[in-house]
Amino acid sequence: MEPIFRHDAYARSCRATVIAAGPEGVTLDRTVFYPTGGGQPGDTGVLRAADGTAWTVVDAVKGSSPDDVRHLLAEGVAPPAPGTEVEAEIDWQRRYRHMRMHTALHLVCAVVDAGITGAQVNAERSRIDLDWPNPDMTKDEITARLAEIVAANRPVRSIWIDDDELDARLELVKSMSVAPPRGFGRVRLLEVDGVDLQACGGTHVAATGEIGAVEIAKIENKGKQNRRLHVVLRD
Numbered sequence: 001m002e003p004i005f006r007h008d009a010y011a012r013s014c015r016a017t018v019i020a021a022g023p024e025g026v027t028l029d030r031t032v033f034y035p036t037g038g039g040q041p042g043d044t045g046v047l048r049a050a051d052g053t054a055w056t057v058v059d060a061v062k063g064s065s066p067d068d069v070r071h072l073l074a075e076g077v078a079p080p081a082p083g084t085e086v087e088a089e090i091d092w093q094r095r096y097r098h099m100r101m102h103t104a105l106h107l108v109c110a111v112v113d114a115g116i117t118g119a120q121v122n123a124e125r126s127r128i129d130l131d132w133p134n135p136d137m138t139k140d141e142i143t144a145r146l147a148e149i150v151a152a153n154r155p156v157r158s159i160w161i162d163d164d165e166l167d168a169r170l171e172l173v174k175s176m177s178v179a180p181p182r183g184f185g186r187v188r189l190l191e192v193d194g195v196d197l198q199a200c201g202g203t204h205v206a207a208t209g210e211i212g213a214v215e216i217a218k219i220e221n222k223g224k225q226n227r228r229l230h231v232v233l234r235d
């Protein structure tokens with residue numbers, strides 16, 4: 001299966017052929033649907049056949065291998081037969097917010113001097129959990145630093161390295177607390193130019209300016225050590 005989202009996060013649709021379909025979801029030979037993982041929700045959208053038949057995709061999840069994406073349909077819906085050619089299209093508005101949010105969380109990692117224990121991207125409100133017993137920044141100070149990096153419009157790019165090289169540079173597996181997908185022989189590093197570099201399998205915008213107005217809405221105490229940052233996009 002060709003995961004188009006991995007090299008082109010901006011692809012909204014693609015032509016594809018149904019390989020298999022059943023209760024565990026629809027498998028295509030290629031897809032633009034990002035499957036749930038790395039703290040980022042799976043895409044929703046639609047599969048459309050040439051005769052106009054459409055199947056709503058309510059979620060996308062990983063199957064048995066790293067490159068196996070299962071497109072989940074609503075319960076009780078009969079899936080397309082194997083061999084059916086479809087146009088696979090994601091809900092772009094939702095995905096683009098995920099891309100902006102996900103990239104914003106990389107900036108938070110760089111701005112805050114604390115270990116990250118968890119992160120969850122959402123279209124409306126994301127969160128990032130920190131091992132940060134004595135916060136040395138307020139939410140407004142973090143918001144101001146984020147605004148500077150957004151205004152600087154830093155390029156965001158992918159760098160591919162071998163699994164072996166990643167093993168030798170474990171500092172690159174860090175804050176998102178989710179190991180990047182392995183098993184391809186190589187993994188992707190996500191670089192925010194001059195700001196952050198870490199292994200990451202999610203989808204991101206091409207430059208920090210696209211994140212737009214982002215705000216730390218709240219810093220919440222979650223026990224003695226842990227703080228939860230709530231991240232919102234202002235539009």
Ligand SMILES: [Zn+2]
Binds near residue numbers: 202203
């Ligand atoms: Zn990422």
